[in-house]
Amino acid sequence: MVNSPSAADPAAALVRRTIAGVSVAELAQAHGTPLYVYDAATIRRRCRDLARWDTVRFAQKACSNIAVLDLVRREGVLVDAVSAGEIHRALAAGYPAATPRGTADDLPPAHPIVYTADIFDRESLEVVVRHGIHVNCGSSDMLEQLSARMPGAEVTLRVNPGFGHGPSQKTNTGGEGSKHGIWHADVPDALRRAEWSGLAVTGLHMHIGSGTDLAHLAEVAGALERVAEEIGRSLTTISAGGGLPVPYRPGEVHADLGGYFDLWDATRRRLEARFGHRLRLELEPGRYLTAEAGFLVTEIRAVKRQGSRTYLLVDAGFNTLARPVMYGAYHPMSLCPCDPLVAEGPAPRSTEVAVGGPLCESGDIFTQTDGGFVATRPLPEAAVGDLLVIEVAGAYGFVMASNYNSKPLPAEVLVDGGYGRLVRRRQSVGDLVSGETV
Numbered sequence: 411m412v413n414s415p416s417a418a419d420p421a422a423a424l425v426r427r428t429i430a431g432v433s434v435a436e437l438a439q440a441h442g443t444p445l446y447v448y449d450a451a452t453i454r455r456r457c458r459d460l461a462r463w464d465t466v467r468f469a470q471k472a473c474s475n476i477a478v479l480d481l482v483r484r485e486g487v488l489v490d491a492v493s494a495g496e497i498h499r500a501l502a503a504g505y506p507a508a509t510p511r512g513t514a515d516d517l518p519p520a521h522p523i524v525y526t527a528d529i530f531d532r533e534s535l536e537v538v539v540r541h542g543i544h545v546n547c548g549s550s551d552m553l554e555q556l557s558a559r560m561p562g563a564e565v566t567l568r569v570n571p572g573f574g575h576g577p578s579q580k581t582n583t584g585g586e587g588s589k590h591g592i593w594h595a596d597v598p599d600a601l602r603r604a605e606w607s608g609l610a611v612t613g614l615h616m617h618i619g620s621g622t623d624l625a626h627l628a629e630v631a632g633a634l635e636r637v638a639e640e641i642g643r644s645l646t647t648i649s650a651g652g653g654l655p656v657p658y659r660p661g662e663v664h665a666d667l668g669g670y671f672d673l674w675d676a677t678r679r680r681l682e683a684r685f686g687h688r689l690r691l692e693l694e695p696g697r698y699l700t701a702e703a704g705f706l707v708t709e710i711r712a713v714k715r716q717g718s719r720t721y722l723l724v725d726a727g728f729n730t731l732a733r734p735v736m737y738g739a740y741h742p743m744s745l746c747p748c749d750p751l752v753a754e755g756p757a758p759r760s761t762e763v764a765v766g767g768p769l770c771e772s773g774d775i776f777t778q779t780d781g782g783f784v785a786t787r788p789l790p791e792a793a794v795g796d797l798l799v800i801e802v803a804g805a806y807g808f809v810m811a812s813n814y815n816s817k818p819l820p821a822e823v824l825v826d827g828g829y830g831r832l833v834r835r836r837q838s839v840g841d842l843v844s845g846e847t848v
């Protein structure tokens with residue numbers, strides 16, 4: 411638990427000694443640092459928040475460890491895959507490839523795994539065909555490539571509605587500036603190509619951006635309804651895509667999920683009335699399910715003063731968590747003092763610090779704003795050996811980690827029922843060169 415905020419010193423709120431009831435110091439001692447830790451109970455809670463949707467399809471790109479996939483699968487969540495590798499992960503986590511024939515209710519059946527992309531690389535096409543995976547096509551070229559190998563298949567069309575939103579141009583996936591999806595004006599052409607190829611268009615999907623506010627996400631419903639009418643009665647499933655925001659900064663709150671569902675449900679019902687049959691309503695969240703459940707535990711290895719600034723340098727860098735350097739993303743941070751006297755006493759007083767990593771680049775800073783400017787944060791006074799926990803790191807954290815500077819990938823631990831289980835071992839330096847030859 412994070413200590414309750416103190417009016418006298420807000421940094422008291424920034425001391426964290428446990429994650430989901432397990433001691434941060436013990437996790438670090440048992441598994442080393444840097445270490446990704448996920449809280450299973452939070453992931454379950456987030457899955458259950460979305461229970462009103464017919465299908466919640468996890469965009470596993472956010473956090474694809476197979477233990478996490480297995481956890482969400484047990485919550486009834488289905489899965490999206492954007493590569494042959496992600497299909498392999500879904501199968502390894504116990505998802506079946508084949509779509510069940512009927513459902514207990516009168517809804518059309520849901521595809522356990524959907525391959526969503528704008529292209530088939532040759533390997534993904536092979537894997538899709540081998541396992542009979544349902545495809546969400548983001549380009550018309552995919553329709554012909556698929557029909558040549560899976561004649562008569564059902565497909566989903568991912569349509570770019572011509573507008574998009576997102577906190578960063580890099581995560582905005584709609585509009586002319588985005589390569590994603592079939593352009594809305596080209597839908598009639600895509601439908602003709604699907605028909606000539608003998609494919610049945612049964613699904614329609616739109617995703618305009620990640621981390622967008624709900625008002626913008628809601629605009630998609632109207633655009634989807636118009637395209638659904640163009641597709642017509644073959645449609646059995648509509649997907650609102652992902653992009654549900656989570657609070658990263660102090661003061662940010664969760665979105666109005668009930669209102670968002672009601673809006674999509676009304677869209678679905680109007681289309682059902684028009685088509686005369688039921689439609690399955692899907693949501694495709696990534697970060698919503700795992701972001702808040704994830705913590706990156708690092709060790710402070712140097713405390714430096716550069717002129718008037720204090721830098722805490724930790725053993726994780728943008729090789730471990732890339733979001734701050736890529737998007738100027740903000741992650742909350744807290745301190746776990748290693749000195750047991752400090753650890754058990756009142757929180758140390760706070761100072762303004764910048765937090766950086768070990769990489770040979772000035773941009774290797776966790777406290778930066780968009781554009782790469784170094785910012786500072788109030789954190790409790792820290793010493794070498796203390797642990798710094800970077801929070802809300804369970805989405806696009808480990809999955810975007812790299813071996814830059816020949817740093818091995820960190821370990822991952824899943825905490826469940828008061829026990830932390832290693833779900834991916836730390837890479838070794840031997841792993842780094844395996845596969846290379848001189």
Ligand code: LLP
Binds near residue numbers: 617621698
């Ligand atoms: N569906 C599609 C088709 C997507 O492209 C994405 C994310 C999602 C669902 C899930 O979006 P979410 O619910 O997680 O926002 N690396 C960036 C995010 C890139 C998102 C890419 N697509 C970040 O760290 O913020």
